[in-house]
Amino acid sequence: MRTYPRLFVGGEWCEPSTAETIEVVEAHSEEVIARVPSAGPADVDRAVAAGRRAFDETDWPRLPIGDRIDAVRRIVDGFAERAEELARTISSENGAPIGFSRLGQVAAPIDIMNSMIDVAAGTAWEERRTGRYVDYLVRREPVGVVGAIVAWNVPQVLIATKLAPALLSGCTAIVKAAPEASVDAMMLAEIIEAADLPRGAVSVLTGGAEAGRAMVEHPGIDKISFTGSSAAGREIGARCGSSLKRVSLELGGKSAAVVLDDADLETLAKGLRFASFVNNGQACAAQTRILAPRSTYDEVVDAVAGSADSLRVGNPLDPSTKMGPLVSRRQRDRVRDYIAGGRRDGARLVTGGVDAPPGQTTGWFVQPTVFADVVNTMEIAQEEIFGPVVCVIPYDDEPDAVRLANASRYGLAGSVWTSDADRGLRVARSVRTGTFGINGYAPDPLAPFGGYKESGIGREWGSFGLEEYIELKAINGIPT
Numbered sequence: 135m136r137t138y139p140r141l142f143v144g145g146e147w148c149e150p151s152t153a154e155t156i157e158v159v160e161a162h163s164e165e166v167i168a169r170v171p172s173a174g175p176a177d178v179d180r181a182v183a184a185g186r187r188a189f190d191e192t193d194w195p196r197l198p199i200g201d202r203i204d205a206v207r208r209i210v211d212g213f214a215e216r217a218e219e220l221a222r223t224i225s226s227e228n229g230a231p232i233g234f235s236r237l238g239q240v241a242a243p244i245d246i247m248n249s250m251i252d253v254a255a256g257t258a259w260e261e262r263r264t265g266r267y268v269d270y271l272v273r274r275e276p277v278g279v280v281g282a283i284v285a286w287n288v289p290q291v292l293i294a295t296k297l298a299p300a301l302l303s304g305c306t307a308i309v310k311a312a313p314e315a316s317v318d319a320m321m322l323a324e325i326i327e328a329a330d331l332p333r334g335a336v337s338v339l340t341g342g343a344e345a346g347r348a349m350v351e352h353p354g355i356d357k358i359s360f361t362g363s364s365a366a367g368r369e370i371g372a373r374c375g376s377s378l379k380r381v382s383l384e385l386g387g388k389s390a391a392v393v394l395d396d397a398d399l400e401t402l403a404k405g406l407r408f409a410s411f412v413n414n415g416q417a418c419a420a421q422t423r424i425l426a427p428r429s430t431y432d433e434v435v436d437a438v439a440g441s442a443d444s445l446r447v448g449n450p451l452d453p454s455t456k457m458g459p460l461v462s463r464r465q466r467d468r469v470r471d472y473i474a475g476g477r478r479d480g481a482r483l484v485t486g487g488v489d490a491p492p493g494q495t496t497g498w499f500v501q502p503t504v505f506a507d508v509v510n511t512m513e514i515a516q517e518e519i520f521g522p523v524v525c526v527i528p529y530d531d532e533p534d535a536v537r538l539a540n541a542s543r544y545g546l547a548g549s550v551w552t553s554d555a556d557r558g559l560r561v562a563r564s565v566r567t568g569t570f571g572i573n574g575y576a577p578d579p580l581a582p583f584g585g586y587k588e589s590g591i592g593r594e595w596g597s598f599g600l601e602e603y604i605e606l607k608a609i610n611g612i613p614t
């Protein structure tokens with residue numbers, strides 16, 4: 135078991151202000167694998183003071199972009215050196231299959247940071263423009279001290295997505311990890327320490343919602359960038375609104391995969407292994423409502439069930455595992471309750487619905503589960519379950535499919551499956567979500583990522599994500 139007695143605040147390891155600790159429990163063995171401090175409001179105060187000093191009193195925000203790029207590159211290098219250790223740690227924490235962790239939990243954050251470096255290198259930080267009356271400079275200046283609060287499902291993806299653009303634009307940052315993913319956060323703190331950034335440029339706090347709330351309320355923080363549930367996002371958005379603090383929110387989803395009557399069902403079955411079940415279904419963009427035409431309904435149900443049944447469930451550290459346990463007992467129980475609710479509401483259980491695979495005595499497992507004959511208004515079709523549970527919902531025609539896809543309070547992602555590119559694009563253009571895929575779902579770190587409706591406010595990745603950490607300044611009337 136690893137014990138971290140201190141917090142990484144303002145560039146050094148400090149005694150926490152409280153004696154409270156968080157026990158990190160392995161999803162597969164249910165054993166405590168680490169103990170970390172649970173940061174309190176006084177630790178947040180200290181981290182904000184350090185972030186403010188680095189922002190207000192050092193030249194960090196005004197360094198040439200090349201220097202900040204070098205700093206982020208040093209983080210990337212440190213991250214890459216510990217790639218396998220990070221992948222195994224995250225799989226232990228949240229149950230992600232190791233094959234996915236190596237790519238989606240570790241290679242992806244590296245890719246995101248490198249992509250953001252390229253974007254920053256190509257950004258016009260100060261440009262001269264001719265207006266209607268005067269010539270002016272447009273300057274891109276950092277927003278200030280950033281509070282980054284993240285979820286546990288893809289912890290380092292979420293941190294990299296916020297930390298890289300924050301640092302590249304000249305902000306300083308306080309990262310608050312999710313309790314379940316505290317160990318990889320401590321590893322990141324070690325990597326940042328070794329990257330030799332200016333003191334206070336980054337603090338990493340482990341702690342719960344109380345620490346997050348203290349950040350949201352803190353007058354020394356200029357911007358909150360949050361990824362987590364819509365429930366917490368709503369509260370954070372309201373609190374930031376009352377102090378006019380800048381805020382970005384990346385929240386939940388209940389995305390639809392629209393299967394057209396000309397879809398290749400083998401492609402669908404293969405594609406849903408990622409689009410619906412990636413990371414054990416613990417993915418904000420998971421396509422958990424499969425909309426199927428009545429004309430091929432039974433075949434689509436078979437294809438979706440085949441996709442679910444093809445996933446080998448087991449120890450996430452075993453390379454042959456395609457689906458591991460859920461992150462916690464609480465999450466497993468939540469998912470179980472939704473499955474029971476689906477049955478009560480009259481949905482037909484096609485496969486799954488049981489817990490551990492045979493022989494598995496520990497771990498918070500839920501077998502990949504498919505419900506058919508689901509009505510879009512049922513709880514299992516409207517609530518984000520955040521586990522390996524999908525619903526197959528019948529539709530009449532293409533407009534009905536689009537109507538059903540949009541009949542959700544979320545708007546994060548989606549996909550369409552068809553042999554006809556034009557039909558696919560037509561559906562893609564009609565669904566009100568921030569991202570969409572055709573015959574698959576493949577996020578790209580240069581394309582904007584974010585949600586419509588209750589899935590969030592703002593966009594991450596690429597130039598769109600960098601802009602979230604920038605204030606635009608116009609200096610008017612410059613000499614010609």
Ligand code: NAD
Nearest residue numbers: 284285286311312342343346347362363366384385386418
């Ligand atoms: P959560 O909202 O419970 O917690 C997320 C983080 O916020 C944690 O660090 C937590 O300690 C902190 N927190 C909780 N309440 C807070 C509050 N009131 N004020 C400040 N901080 C608070 O979410 P979770 O269960 O950890 O994560 C799952 C959710 O995250 C799902 O809804 C999922 O869809 C969403 N998510 C969204 C994206 C996206 O990009 N849109 C990506 C990953 C996860």
